[in-house]
Amino acid sequence: MTRDHALALDKADKLAFLRDFFEVPEDLIHLDANSVGPMPKGTRETAKGLLDDWVTLRRRGWAERQWLDMPSLLGDAIAPMIGAGKGEVVMCDSTTLNQFKAVAHALSINANRNTILTQSGNFPTDLHVLEGLKHVFSRDLRVIFCASEDEAIAALNEDTAVAAVSHVDYRSGERWDMARVTKAAHDQGVLTVWDVSHSAGAVSVDVRAADADFVIGCGYKYLCSGPGGPAFIYAKPGLADRAHPAIAGWMGHADVFAFAGKYEPHPGVKRFLTGTPPVGANELAKPLLDIWPKVDPQALWAKHKSLTDYLIARLRTECGPLGVTVTSPEDHARRGGNVSFSSPGAGSVVEALLDQGVVSSFRKPGAIRFGVSPLVIRHVDIYDAVQRLKHVLKAEIWKQPKYAKVAV
Amino acid sequence: MTRDHALALDKADKLAFLRDFFEVPEDLIHLDANSVGPMPKGTRETAKGLLDDWVTLRRRGWAERQWLDMPSLLGDAIAPMIGAGKGEVVMCDSTTLNQFKAVAHALSINANRNTILTQSGNFPTDLHVLEGLKHVFSRDLRVIFCASEDEAIAALNEDTAVAAVSHVDYRSGERWDMARVTKAAHDQGVLTVWDVSHSAGAVSVDVRAADADFVIGCGYKYLCSGPGGPAFIYAKPGLADRAHPAIAGWMGHADVFAFAGKYEPHPGVKRFLTGTPPVGANELAKPLLDIWPKVDPQALWAKHKSLTDYLIARLRTECGPLGVTVTSPEDHARRGGNVSFSSPGAGSVVEALLDQGVVSSFRKPGAIRFGVSPLVIRHVDIYDAVQRLKHVLKAEIWKQPKYAKVAV
Numbered sequence: 143m144t145r146d147h148a149l150a151l152d153k154a155d156k157l158a159f160l161r162d163f164f165e166v167p168e169d170l171i172h173l174d175a176n177s178v179g180p181m182p183k184g185t186r187e188t189a190k191g192l193l194d195d196w197v198t199l200r201r202r203g204w205a206e207r208q209w210l211d212m213p214s215l216l217g218d219a220i221a222p223m224i225g226a227g228k229g230e231v232v233m234c235d236s237t238t239l240n241q242f243k244a245v246a247h248a249l250s251i252n253a254n255r256n257t258i259l260t261q262s263g264n265f266p267t268d269l270h271v272l273e274g275l276k277h278v279f280s281r282d283l284r285v286i287f288c289a290s291e292d293e294a295i296a297a298l299n300e301d302t303a304v305a306a307v308s309h310v311d312y313r314s315g316e317r318w319d320m321a322r323v324t325k326a327a328h329d330q331g332v333l334t335v336w337d338v339s340h341s342a343g344a345v346s347v348d349v350r351a352a353d354a355d356f357v358i359g360c361g362y363k364y365l366c367s368g369p370g371g372p373a374f375i376y377a378k379p380g381l382a383d384r385a386h387p388a389i390a391g392w393m394g395h396a397d398v399f400a401f402a403g404k405y406e407p408h409p410g411v412k413r414f415l416t417g418t419p420p421v422g423a424n425e426l427a428k429p430l431l432d433i434w435p436k437v438d439p440q441a442l443w444a445k446h447k448s449l450t451d452y453l454i455a456r457l458r459t460e461c462g463p464l465g466v467t468v469t470s471p472e473d474h475a476r477r478g479g480n481v482s483f484s485s486p487g488a489g490s491v492v493e494a495l496l497d498q499g500v501v502s503s504f505r506k507p508g509a510i511r512f513g514v515s516p517l518v519i520r521h522v523d524i525y526d527a528v529q530r531l532k533h534v535l536k537a538e539i540w541k542q543p544k545y546a547k548v549a550v
Numbered sequence: 551m552t553r554d555h556a557l558a559l560d561k562a563d564k565l566a567f568l569r570d571f572f573e574v575p576e577d578l579i580h581l582d583a584n585s586v587g588p589m590p591k592g593t594r595e596t597a598k599g600l601l602d603d604w605v606t607l608r609r610r611g612w613a614e615r616q617w618l619d620m621p622s623l624l625g626d627a628i629a630p631m632i633g634a635g636k637g638e639v640v641m642c643d644s645t646t647l648n649q650f651k652a653v654a655h656a657l658s659i660n661a662n663r664n665t666i667l668t669q670s671g672n673f674p675t676d677l678h679v680l681e682g683l684k685h686v687f688s689r690d691l692r693v694i695f696c697a698s699e700d701e702a703i704a705a706l707n708e709d710t711a712v713a714a715v716s717h718v719d720y721r722s723g724e725r726w727d728m729a730r731v732t733k734a735a736h737d738q739g740v741l742t743v744w745d746v747s748h749s750a751g752a753v754s755v756d757v758r759a760a761d762a763d764f765v766i767g768c769g770y771k772y773l774c775s776g777p778g779g780p781a782f783i784y785a786k787p788g789l790a791d792r793a794h795p796a797i798a799g800w801m802g803h804a805d806v807f808a809f810a811g812k813y814e815p816h817p818g819v820k821r822f823l824t825g826t827p828p829v830g831a832n833e834l835a836k837p838l839l840d841i842w843p844k845v846d847p848q849a850l851w852a853k854h855k856s857l858t859d860y861l862i863a864r865l866r867t868e869c870g871p872l873g874v875t876v877t878s879p880e881d882h883a884r885r886g887g888n889v890s891f892s893s894p895g896a897g898s899v900v901e902a903l904l905d906q907g908v909v910s911s912f913r914k915p916g917a918i919r920f921g922v923s924p925l926v927i928r929h930v931d932i933y934d935a936v937q938r939l940k941h942v943l944k945a946e947i948w949k950q951p952k953y954a955k956v957a958v
Contacts, residue, residue: 165605166605167605167606170606172608174608174609174610177608177609177612178604178608178609178611178612180605180608181601181604181605185601185604186601189597189601192777193589193593193594193597193834195777196586196589196593196776196777197573197574197575197588197589198575198578200580200582200585200586200588200909201582201585201586201909201911202582202904202909202957203586203777204585204586205957209777209778235643235647235825236799236824236825236826236828237825237826238797238799238800238801238824238825238826239643239647239797239799239824239825242797242824246686250685250686262811263811264811266800266803266809266810266811266813267799267800267801267825269811269812269813270798270799270800270802270803270813271797271798271799273794273798273813274794274795274796274797274798274799274813275796277658277793277794277795277796277798278654278658278686278687278796279686279687360826362826368604368829368830369600369603369604369611369617369829369830370617370826370827370828370829370830370831370832371828371829371830372828373825385685386681386682386685387682387685388682388683388685388686389646389647389650389679389682390678390679390681390682390685391644391646391647391675391678391679391682392646392674392675392678393646393675394678395674395678401674401913401914402674403670403671403672403674403677404677405674405677405678405681405682416644416646416647416650417643417644417645417646417647417675417781418644418645418646418768418770418778419778420644420778420779420780420828420830420831421776421777421778421779421831422776422777422778422779422828422830422831422834423778423828423829423830423831424778426601426830496610501608501609501610503609505809506809549610549613
């Protein structure tokens with residue numbers, strides 16, 4: 143496993159051309175796509191176009207540009223990455239808001255059931271949303287917390303309205319079996335809401351094969367919609383139509399331009415559009431309209447497997463003797479976008495790695511995360527990153543006082 | 551009332567310096583700030599900074615930039631424009647979503663009342679939100695529609711939980727008396743949610759003097775947050791704390807960085823923050839942090855009065871004989887940001903005016919709207935716009951077939 147071996151793997155990579163669509167700094171290895179994905183080169187141009195339109199077109203932009211269509215256009219562009227079809231996904235709002243809409247919808251459909259099932263280790267905002275829903279739905283809702291996939295399946299029953307779970311744990315990177323859990327849920331009449339923030343754009347998500355009901359997720363991680371960029375929501379065909387949306391807004395109206403006083407929900411997932419789209423944020427994401435349709439999802443997932451299997455092997459060989467233990471599952475089918483590992487001085491190691499040109503992230507209590515974007519990361523980047531990690535550990539660079547303060 | 555008279559008025563304008571903060575095209579008179587306000591010159595630089603940070607900083611931007619503070623910083627910057635104090639306003643999400651949050655909050659506080667009062671002519675999305683809320687709050691909510699301020703006041707009673715009304719009608723530009731309606735509401739124990747989309751940044755909004763409860767509004771009109779840019783929400787001190795937010799998200803947590811599983815709402819208005827902020831959209835609005843604190847609200851409102859009183863006088867003198875009738879109220883205290891008028895061939899007139907370098911807007915059935923931003927518009931712009939309107943009408947330019955198709 144030499145550096146030349148890594149270069150040879152990259153030479154054989156059929157998706158190597160994708161890296162050219164992104165602006166990648168020469169001197170940095172960004173393993174933080176679990177937080178913010180890379181920027182398309184085309185963003186500089188779409189940003190300039192937006193500012194010129196803001197100055198000159200002003201209100202004419204609504205009609206003369208695709209400002210109002212962008213949520214659907216972006217949704218169509220990313221849909222294949224989660225196994226969805228055209229018209230089944232919209233990019234809009236935030237993961238938090240889409241989680242609210244999806245769970246509220248499931249609660250409206252399963253109106254005679256009063257339990258929401260989730261993970262005890264779910265991402266905080268997903269849990270907070272469920273708290274909020276308890277305060278608006280006047281019926282006596284309860285939230286059940288499960289620690290594992292098996293525990294969740296065992297906890298499903300005839301009072302469970304919805305299982306709202308993350309596909310991948312944001313700390314450990316552990317991936318749940320979407321098809322298995324959804325099947326178990328459906329057997330009990332339970333609807334599912336999957337948060338695929340840490341899998342979409344990196345590893346296999348196939349909402350159709352899994353028969354998932356609602357799927358929501360972050361746009362700005364592996365999907366590259368830009369810092370705080372638009373999130374997305376998917377609803378299984380026919381399902382959106384079964385209830386009135388909790389948050390009814392003019393962009394979800396069947397005929398936006400009618401300026402009708404009476405709300406008539408748009409058929410399908412578009413009823414989950416709410417207010418005026420964030421045109422600025424959407425235009426920054428616009429180059430995705432050209433990029434994602436060029437990506438074969440199966441090839442992308444295979445590349446992510448190759449990169450992260452290689453990463454795990456390298457971590458064990460090079461850094462295992464220095465105290466590093468991989469904490470993410472061994473099997474790629476059980477992993478998400480990031481590989482997590484423990485290490486002596488974990489938080490300080492992440493800080494020290496920054497000065498070595500490797501951007502990773504730390505999560506309490508002791509996880510270092512390498513979030514691998516298969517769009518831009520090469521095997522040689524993995525090789526170099528692990529060599530630098532080895533250097534930081536072996537030379538005990540992380541013990542320098544300047545690395546004591548760990549950024550959240 | 552010559553052009554020189556208009557120029558003399560502009561020479562005496564103490565707020566003339568504000569125009570220099572904005573990128574204003576030489577050849578266009580934009581009277582569409584009721585749809586999209588002007589762009590600060592500084593936006594080009596903040597946009598470039600954002601893109602550079604996206605490429606280089608990636609996840610470090612969360613800690614090293616003010617990405618997560620921007621909703622509060624922007625809120626503080628615009629607060630004086632609605633008569634609010636520091637820490638009482640956040641810029642976030644859309645008007646639709648903030649309307650949802652505010653009305654839901656009022657319904658939670660007034661839990662034993664089941665009526666929502668609104669305007670029959672309210673902006674569609676405001677009405678749609680109320681429809682949606684009926685579907686999540688399981689109690690038997692009713693919406694009462696009122697056509698006028700007096701009718702609304704008469705309809706308030708002990709079952710009214712909340713009056714959710716627009717400060718200014720988006721078509722006629724008619725402004726309600728916020729203090730009067732709020733007083734009448736409070737006399738009946740009713741909470742108020744004011745949508746100030748068509749007044750904030752143009753005419754007097756004083757939430758403290760009016761003792762308003764919740765105030766929400768659009769950021770991208772007179773407040774210049776950019777196309778689809780962040781909206782805002784205000785809650786009277788003490789009021790936010792009286793209920794759990796309907797949409798609980800990690801940005802509204804008392805300690806975001808604790809990554810706590812248990813939701814603890816932030817004191818005050820910050821509990822209305824939901825998901826990750828739209829960093830891209832916020833950075834485009836960042837120059838507002840420097841601009842709005844330089845604006846004396848009283849002077850701004852006085853300038854808007856001067857501009858629009860002048861506009862109404864000019865319309866009557868120059869275009870009255872050609873069939874133009876001003877439909878907005880005569881008294882500035884009863885008007886919002888735009889002046890509306892009827893005209894022969896209204897929709898086509900708006901199209902024809904575009905080719906004369908005047909950007910206005912049309913709303914069915916027959917309203918032409920001149921939305922006047924006192925930040926950039928001068929009396930001479932008003933003079934020129936009316937002269938061109940007169941030309942379009944007198945020479946019957948609007949009857950040319952190419953102007954038959956009217957953009958929404």
